[in-house]
Amino acid sequence: MPRFSSLTQVFLRVGSGLLLAMAVSECTSPPARLAPAVDFNQDWQFVKDIDTAVTAQFFTETTDTAVQWVAVSLPHTAQLEPVVTDKKQWQGTCFYRKFFQVPATDSSKRVAVHFQAAMHTADVYLNGKKLERHQGGYLPFTVDISRQLKYGQPNCLLVKLNNQDNPAVPxxxxxxxxxxxxxxxxxxxxxxLVQDKVYISDPVEAGHTAGGGILLHYEDVSPQSATLRLQTEIQNDAAQAQTVQVRTTLLNEKGEEVGRTQNEAAGIAPGAFERVDQQLSIANPKLWSPEQPYRYRVVVEVLRAGQVIDRQELQTGVRTVRFATDGFYLNGQKTRLRGTNRHQEYPYLGYALSDNAQYRDAWHIKAAGFNFVRCSHYPPSPAFLEACDELGILVMNSIPGWQFFGGTEFQKNSLQNVHDMVRRDRNHPSVILWESSLNETGMSKPYMEQTYQAVHQELPWKEGVYTCGWLDYAYDVFIPARQHSKAPYYWSKYTGKKPLLLCEYGDWEYYAQNAGFNQTAYAGLKESERTSRQLRGQGERALTQQALNFQEAHNDNFRSPAVGDANWLMFDYKRGYAPDIESSGVADIFRLPKFAYSFYQSQYGPAEDRNGFGKPMVYLATYWQPASSKQVVVYSNCDEVELQLNGHTIARQRPDQNVFANKLAHPPFTFAVPTYTPGTLRAIAYRNGKAAAQTERRTPGSAKSLQLSYARLGKDLTAGQNDAVFVYAxxxxxxxxxxxxxxTSVRFSVQGAELVGDNPVQAEAGIATIxxxxxxxxxxxxxxAxxxxxxxxxxKINTK
Known part of the structure; x- marks a missing residue:
């Protein structure tokens, strides 16, 4: 348990080697080290589907005709996967290797390789010697190579990966x-990582309960003041005892210093670690929230004999959270969680997303009006959590699991996932819930008790730490799906003693008429008039039905005592058990919005937040063509909407008040158009009697041209990072x-970059994507095109 003494003041940082820092702090961002970690993503070689053992030949650069190595860079997927196919996702064994040198002048340093993730069983070798096996595909691990490294000479790092089914690996x-x-x-x-042998440890690598790296905690938080208490763990890998100090500087967003502290010199025995406890008082703190995600910057330095030997920077947010049966409270203010679920995959690339791509997904979630996301059903990339910190999205972090409870080894690995997830992500201001439960799985009571305890052992505070699980046992917050109860009441009669959060809704109850989890018996049940599984290409009627389903379910959730909900889901995705795309996303697999996206967007605002989201909006959920319904639905976060057809006003009216909308913050506006006339529909939204936003739909004519665009979404296409963007024709x-x-079939041509995926591409709902x-x-x-x-x-796209 942390020893928060009154020694000095603050010290922040994340993880041991620079890299992992991307995932820590009760608020964090990628830290910068004194000696920056070397980007190890370039100049790898790759091979898969070879039936051979690891031999000495793997570690030499001489030509091996038996093994055809291919040059790659990271992040990398072993096989590009088609969007839709009758074949299953590739599974098998693959190898990555990298030749590199570390200068002889660094022979006195600690050298380690940090992997943010590898799917899912990794054997790591250096120069022919096996150093480590890591099991688990979603969380980081670090391999110290200091002793086996040949300084000033060529070295070969080899990683053997296997992603085949393994009942022991969650x-x-x-x-x-x-x-x-x-x-x-x-x-x-x-x-x-090339570090001094005295360094701030990595919390996952250190493996210490409530220890390792930086453990950060806020107390007595108010608009007038806050106390930041932290514990920093310093590891001494040197052969002699070391005496060090920690100096911390706190900066506001303008870069102005608002606090500084330095602790007394402390001795650390060889091969041991020392924990330094500090605290800092912050006057008039700017509190972090989804609307105002203000972050401070912390510079932490470790000194020996007055010289800085380790340094990190991170960004931190000050906030408090409390779950109660009557609501969720952020900074003392009752806040409704309006959320979604997200799978991290991309078409073709699978999980191999750049940090920028992770940010763009978070941007989409915030732009769609959500203030909360559940990371279903595994821990996300550190970059995604950093984006949530920056953009203001509250997060439920989740361990890997879905409808499977394995044996002793599986349970041991799953429990370790809980510890590692919390150690990696414990300092993000965005993370408010820890799903230390296996989703929709019949777990034993001892397992649930252990996973609940694991979170509270790692974060031993009296307040502000909340586990959650889909079974009403052990965990702090109960998170069933809407369909886990029966129609028509669902959760409106819930009288349990725990805070209730509906973690999924809007899909399964419509797809299978509340059929539960018997997917084999109901595999063929796809009633188009009811399902929320609608591809963009299925047309206006399908997208209207999906949006109405989400609206009806979201509205009904307010009749329960739930503190919030999360729809299923944000983006369409692929599944192992079916060849088709699971299409209940409010945006498709290419991140193109459906009508439901704008419904949720209308539930946020109309006051613009500090990142530009939530401003007044209006959207016409129609294509306005002969087959279109004359019942035109308009989504807006404003008070009134006026609908015009070809310049003539049809009506100006207030929002709907019916059984599907009477609990919503901003119900839709449904207009009855007397007769269909081709032309232009225009919707003008009014706020306090003044026009605040407008949009229009024109009846489409025959196809004449292609218009090219790309999804920048807050981040430029960046070179040297395997960054990829969607381009739309x-x-x-x-x-x-x-x-x-x-x-239409569209053929693309790309110069100065790589085209990934199919070419030509058939347009869906008028848009072809690469x-x-x-x-x-x-x-x-x-x-x-x-x-x-x-x-x-x-x-033309200018890359950074």
């Missing part, structure tokens, strides 16, 4: 029965209106 369930894919490869970043008519029933991945060198990427009978613009 999620454990065979892929053919799993409701998501876990993909393959070294799909997150790898860094080389939209089929438009002579007026630039999307032709929503176009299924992924463009930047190369190593910054420059101009040029994209063009061609389709029979259509002209096209050219797209």
């Amino acid at each position: 999620p454990g369930k065979p892929l053919k029965d799993l409701d998501f894919n876990f993909y393959s490869g070294l799909y997150r970043s790898v860094q080389l 939209t089929v438009v008519d002579a007026n630039g209106t999307t032709v929503p029933d176009a299924t 992924l463009v991945k930047a190369g190593v060198t910054p420059g101009v990427v040029q994209v063009s 061609a389709a029979t009978g259509l002209s096209s613009n050219a797209l």
Whole structure:
């Protein structure tokens, strides 16, 4: 347990080697070390599907005709997976190797390799010697190579990966029965750490309960003051005892110093670690919230004989959380959790997303009006959590698991997942819940008790720490799905003593008529008039039905004592047990919004937050063509909406008040258009009697051209990071209106970057999509597209 004494004041930092810092702090961002970690993502070699044991030949650069190594960079997936296929996701054994040198002048340093994640059983070798086996595909591990390294000479690091079904490795369930894919490869970043042998330890590598790295905690938080208490663990790998000090500087967002402290010199025995307790008083703190995600910057330095030997920077947010049966309280204010679920996959690339791509997903979630996300059903990338910190998205962090409870080894590994997840992510201001439960799984009581205790052992505070689980046992917050209770009341009659959060809704209860988990018996039940599983290409009626389902369920959830809810889900995704796309996302697998996206967007605001989200909006949920319904639904977060057709006002009215909308913050507006007339529908939204936003829909004509665009979403396409963006070719008519029933085949051409995926691509709902991945060198990427009978613009993307 932490020894928070009154010694000095604050010290923050995350993890041991620079790299892991990306995932810590009650608020954090990637830290910068005194000697920055070396980006180890370039110049790897890769091979898969070879039936051979590891031999000495693997560690030499001489040509081996038996093994055809391919040059790759990280993050990397072992196989690009098609969007839809009858074949299952690739599973098997693959190898990654990297030749590198560390200068002889660093022979007195600690050298380690940090893996953010590897799917899912990793054997790590250096120069022919096996150093470590790590099991688990979602959390980090660090391998110290100091003793085996040849300083000033070539070295070969080899990683053997296997992602085949393994009942001992969570999620454990065979892929053919799993409701998501876990993909393959070294799909997150790898860094080389070159450090002084006296350093701030990494919390996961250290493996100390409530220890390792920086453990951060806020107390007595108010708008007038706050106390930041922390514990820093310093490891001494040197052969002699060491005497060190810690100096910490706290900066506001302008870079102005608002606090500084330095502790007394402390001695650390060889091979031992020491924990330094500090605290800092913050006057008039700016509190972190989804609307105002203010972050301070902390610079932490470790000194020996007055010289800085280790240094990190991170960003931290000051806030308090409390769950009660009557609501969730953030900074003492009751806050409704309005959330979604997210799978981290991309088409083609699987899990191998750049940090920028992780940020863009978070941007989408915030832009869609959500203030909360559940990381279903595994811990996300550190970069995703950092984006949630920055953009203001509250997070439920989750261990790997879904409908599978394995044996003793599985349970041991799952419990370790709980410890490692908390150690990695404990300092993010965005993380408010720890799902230390296996989703929709029949767990034993001893297991649930252990996983509950693990979180509270790692974070031994009296307040502000909350576990959650889908069974009403052991955990602090009860998180069933809506369909885990029966229609028509669902959870409206819940009288339990725990805070209730509905962690899934809007899909299964419509897909299977509350059929429960018997997916084999109900495999063929797909009633198009009821299901929320609607692809964008299924048309306006399908997208309208999906949006209504989500609206009805979200509205009904307010009749229960739930403190919030999370819909299923944000993005369409692929599953192990089915070849088709699971299409209940409010955006498709290419991140293109459906009508439901705008419904949720209308539930936020209309006051703009500090990141520009939540401002007044209005959206017409129609394509306005002959087959369109004359009942036109408009989504807006404003007081009134006026609908015009070809310049003539049809009506100006207040929001709907019916059984599907009477609990919503901003119900939709449903207009009855007397007769269909082609032309332009315009919606004007009013706030306090003044026009605040407007939009229009024009009846699409015949296809004339392609318009190219790309999804920047707050982050430029960046070279040298395997960064990839979606590029869209939209089929438009002579007026630039999307032709929503176009299924045109589009062929793309890319210069200055790599085109990932299929080419040509068939448009869906008028839009054809590719992924463009930047190369190593910054420059101009040029994209063009061609389709029979259509002209096209050219797209230029400047990479950073």
